[in-house]
Amino acid sequence: MRVFLSGIITTPYAREFLSKCSGALRDKGFECYSPGGNRPADQAASDTTVQRDYAALDQADALVAVLDGFAVSDGVAGHIGTFYALMQESPAKKGIIGILHDSRVARWDWAAGARAVNYYLLGCIEERGRVFRSFAEALAELLRWDGRVDEARSVDAGLA
């Protein structure tokens, strides 16, 4: 299963977070494309960025989108919209999984969940997916989508 991992890539610590997530996905046997992890820093021209990312979205079975920020990053929102459109033409695409940590949006205890995320983006996600509070929960959902229910239970058990 091919996963496109989208998130903020402009700061070293956000890239480090995505890199750890990519590593964990690959450890579980997923093919993973992440813009920050796959693009050399000196090749960030707009035309090559859109060509490369669009090709990866087209080939991906699922999009995992990190929704952090007071507003979702414009780059992440672009990936969500593009993948949503591709989903309309490709029933085989599993869907979109959101990860939301940002306590300004979800609150510290995640009591608000994703309810304050932009409704257009939330609608794109919830057509075939949902938003989770951590990468581990998102990983468990991906495993379920991949038919690996026992492995998903194992990840869920680790969260309990």
Next chain:
Amino acid sequence: MKLYLAGPLFTPYHRAFIARNAQRLRDAGFVCLVPHERGVTREMERASGRVLSAAEIFDMDYEMVDAANAIVALLDDPDVSSGTAAEIGIFYGLMQHDPTKKGIVGLLTDDQAWKRAEVGAPPINAFTLGCVERTGRVYRSLDEVITHLRIWRKELVEAGVLEGGEGRR
């Protein structure tokens, strides 16, 4: 020398980055006031059922800003965090009448902001940038920030604001 570490603390990776910076600054002998460290303790109170009000959060952070000799502000993300910008403004105001406050140094690691600077646009909001540049400077790495802070610490010791030993604690 007391530093207030301002910055967005709303995701685990922001908090981890600020925590690593705090550790390095403490290793360099600075006292670090870090909002989310105190916030963890307060969150335990909240776990007992009481949610902190905005005014209580303000009081908690203002106390630390007021106690600091300098601010180290993380300026990353598409826009500087509104809380960080407010703290920069507060400190700029306080330091006009308080010689124990040396200034504000910004840490900006965001590639997108530096890209704006390369083409002649302000990397961050111009008012916020002005507050920093009137009193300190924006740097891309913590090493540069520490070098700047060491100069300020020396000046505070020479001015008698800090004891030699206190300046290094």
